[in-house]
Amino acid sequence: MGSLVPFQDLNLLPEPRPTSSSLPSTNFRRPKLEIRVKSEPIDEPISEVQTPGLIPSSPPPNDPNLLALEPSSTSNDESNVLSEFYRLSEMFRSAFGQQMQEQQAQQQQTLDSNSGAIVPVPDGETQVSALAVASPTIRRQKRSNELVRVTNLSGEDQNYFRDIVRRTRMLYDALRIFAVAEEEKRNGPGGGRRARGDLRASTLMRDRGLWLNMDKRVVGSIPGVYVGDLFYFRMELCVLGIHGQVQAGIDYLPSSMSSNGEPIATSIIVSGGYEDDEDAGDVLIYTGHGGLDKLHRMCNHQRLEGGNLALERSMHYGIEIRVIRGIKYEGSLTTKIYVYDGLYKIVQCWFDVGRSGFGVYKFKLVRTEGQPEMGSALLRFAHSLRTNPMQVRPAGNLTFDLSLRKENVPIYVFNDIDSDQEPLYFDYLPKTIFPPFVYAGGNMGCNCVTSCRDGCLCWMKNGGEIAYDYNGLLLRGKPLIFECGSHCSCPPNCRNRVSQLGMKSKLEVFRSRDTGWAVRTLELIHSGAFICEYAGVVLTREQAQVFTMNGDSLIYPGRFTDRWAEWGDLSQIYPEYVRPTYPSIPPLDYAMDVSRMRNVACYISHSLSPNVMVQFVLYDHNNILFPHLMLFAMENIPPMRELSLDYGVADEVTGKLSICN
Template identity: 80%
Template sequence: MGSLVPFQDLNLLPDPPISSSSNTNFRRPKLEIRVKSEPIDDPMSEIQTPDLIPSSPPSNDPNFLALEPSSIDHNNDESNVYSEFYRISEMFRSAFGQQMPQHTTSPQPLDSDSGAIVAVPNGENQVAALAVAAPNMRRQKRSNELVRVTNLSVEDQRYFRDIVRRTRMLYDALRIYSMAVEERRSGPGAGRRARGDLRAATLMRDRGLWLNRDKRIVGSIPGVFIGDLFYFRMELCVVGLHGQSQAGIDYLPSSQSSNGEPIATSIIVSGGYEDDEDAGDMLIYTGHGGLDKLHRMCNHQKLEGGNLALERSMHYGIEIRVIRGLKYEGSLTTKIYVYDGLYRITESWFDVGKSGFGVYKFKLVRIEGQPEMGSTLLKLAHGLRTRTLQVRPVGYISLDLSMKKEKVPVFVYNDIDSDNDPLYYDYLPRTVFPAFVYAGGNMGCNCITSCNEGCLCALKNGGEIAYDHNGFLVRGKPLVFECSSHCSCPPSCRNRVSQKGLRNRLEVFRSLETGWGVRTLDLIHAGAFICEYAGVVLTREQAQVFTMNGDSLIYPGRFTEKWAEWGDLTQIFPEYVRPTYPSVPPLDFAMDVSRLRNVACYISHSTSPNVMVQLVLYDHNNILFPHLMLFALENIPPMRELSLDYGVADEYTGKLSICN
């Protein structure tokens, strides 16, 4: 598994490098757990909890260190992966004067008498076993132990990615659920004012479900990818990417350092200071302080707190995580936050700002060799959405695969080879069912405006509407009944979501890894409807005939039931019961997509998908033949590929039922 690379003994180093970190083997300092108070600098500073505790770490790594048997409950699905994973702590020496030079362009020599690092003789390797967090442990203080995770294998990356994905899924589902409950209690609109993001964060804190609280990670966070997008500041805290709910600089405060020396680990660049300059790979970041309540400069900034921490991080050549806060059209909030990778501080100086007050400035340069910035991809997707219909860029072989059968165009892109396969099929926007499926009565509700929990359609769903007022799925269910043409409610009813068709701009693209795939050009919110998986439905007898002819079919019954994970709140509420109504018998039909198909048929397979299948009925009441509606399991940024779990392979061919 991956390892932790400690910082070198700073007494033995010349000026620390700025370009990249070293791979030299170092002596291992003793692991120590020292818990001190976090300075109260924002309303949520009391929210301090340990990691979400995943099931079990990969077991094929000979270097993986086991915990003391008494400290881990091996039957608990929430065993603490970080407590097992971290073997080496990273600490810092202090060696700086009380005053910073007015303009610093390179790190200064370190004081050889500094004692911030506790040296340990070679061969001594003490592993501190952390007890598993109790479900109701509140306000566990944030650790002061600095570590860096390195050398993660592909398997490790998948493992930690799944931890982060599940944590974010729980956060989003809990936020949507808490707002829906508030809306039912106080009426529409009250949930939006109730700050569901704070409610969700608080509940997860109280049950010890925040990530990366038992260690402060320097550099990349395992499982968080460059380009990941967040709607709320509190979600950054939940996954451990940025530990401050309001402050723009996250750092180890001097009160928690053995020698009173702060170290910065991440910043948020959101345009809050007029002296900031952002050129993407290089930015001039203005320190904090000096603002009034209207965010106007009114005082000189001081070399303290986060400002001093940034200077110290520059002094040691420590990388900084950079998160950008951007305005985005259609966002639930005024801003979205995108993780853009690691930067190093190369210069710092005190200057007179535009307002005439003194400010501290820091020049950050992005470390080379990282994936493209998420903010760059946001701009690229925006350009494709606004300009592609006027001018066809190189690589686009179709500007609308649906031929206007969808409300928004579906692009087709291939800059790899001459394969134009998607253009050879007729586009099918909705599934075609046999005529007998529509036989029988179809009762509807009598609602005049939008439906509520007391109407007939809500009773079909077990007494609740499946969607909130934003159109997001509150929790996955075996089957969702939407309002139909037999209902009296208007088209704007909140119980009419998936039947309205595609709303996000998607792009079928050629990939060396997955063949044909699908990516989004829009930001898709967790719980939002994406599109239908469409085809021509065949009965069992018809499917047997098609199979004899060698045709490949899609079997809906083989899709993994990922809907059960969306909205599963058993980690929050012990009494929570997963929905089992309306129940659906095993799906015993196939879908022919050999001649008619839609964009969903090109979505790639993944065992950790970002899209799930939710069964929905709206144009008939035959539960044996539901629609296969696709919903987002997580926030999906623009230019991110969509993925589905197609389930088990065919017992005869050994292949997945997948078009591409």
């Protein structure tokens, strides 16, 4: 495993020396206790839960244990002794009651060894999942004051931590989607106040001790979080420990918790909240916090305290700062998205007069070399690629639509490595072709006029619930999903018609040096959203044996892993949660030929930590032995990110993945 390095004791470092900047030297050492955060608007804060005290400050009036000690017919000496006992008891309670209360609370809590910081486990110890089943009791854990740095992560370590982050994000998104769906169920879509599922999800996870990096403050990169990862909500940054402030733009260790009494900054959010900010990508001029009124207008001079002093101290000690950019994005579920752009170092700090005429503190940050490309830059590049690909890519072989208009959106093919054009040699197949006998037996549909609702036939076929919310996002994975089909009277915009409507996100088949031909998205794909169908020509077992002898490429749907069970799994929040088993289907015993006709999904790469899963769906027939293979996103997939699937176990004979013959 990697190394968990405690951050160097700041008391051992030399005293800070005055710089040539115009910072007031009197404010270097001790910040004031008054902190004015660089805040951003949020609808409502997370409600805090107060745990009742374990030891009362004074004895209850009817305590039987104390009543037994009250004098009744005792002598004066005995009465004096008892009175002195009461007096000393009260002094003891008032002096040590709070301390004993905290100690008892800590002893009663059942701590999960990995529910906080995602740090390597020493060799020889049993690794307990960081997402262990949580106790239903509330156990609010405060953020630690210990600064650590995680280094020397191997490839196996990175996959391990990435899987922890991926599962945490899946749980958060599932809770958020469920919370919004419950609100829409009560008030209808768009009715009443906008549902804040992000706050509800984060509160539930915090109450169960499922926030990451709570018992360690990681300096530098967070294990399992990649440069370019995208988030829709500020609260998700807090859940993962990337940025621990709900509203403040500067996350830092306060001076009261620091080893030498000086605050230390670890991350910032750049979202254009201050008029003096200048963002050139690799170089950033960041304005400190403070001086704003309720309308976010400068009304006072900033002070070198709180987060401002923390940034200055991080510059002095050479501490890297995680930079998250808030960007407005069209088509997003929220008004703003957040992209992690990597590590920066503060190289300069000065006090200046801002555009509004008030004094502001400015910090110049330079991005550390050797990191992957910034996610914000990839967002801009993908936008240019969608609008004018010829100017963006002057070199390389580019095909504008692999599907030849058979899909709702074009599919690009790009190769700037060699002259291989393999995807162009196959006929494009937008939907799976089933044998005629699959459609025998008819297909019953619902009689809904507008959209499917409680009690309709399709609702009952799905076990009494619709699998999608009003935004078309998958609520939770199931063994099989019945969508409304041609025999249903509901309109095409019915809530229960999602995957059959085809692709909505632009994809690109590209040539990769690592995985050969692969697929990446050119648009932001939300977690739980439908991507495309895995299409091919369906073969029975006997037909598949003949095709295998000819060396054709076959896909075996029965070998895909049950990743659908991970999406919407709320067992860590609700112990009574039961994994969906209805509608149940027998083991699939058919194959799909993709040797001559295929679609874009056939080029998706294999991964043990995939961002795409297979969900079985029926809509044009009722034969549960031959479902469609529909692909859904398991996490927020940013533009230019490669898609990956878990194809399952290898073939027992050839030892290859199921995509091979």
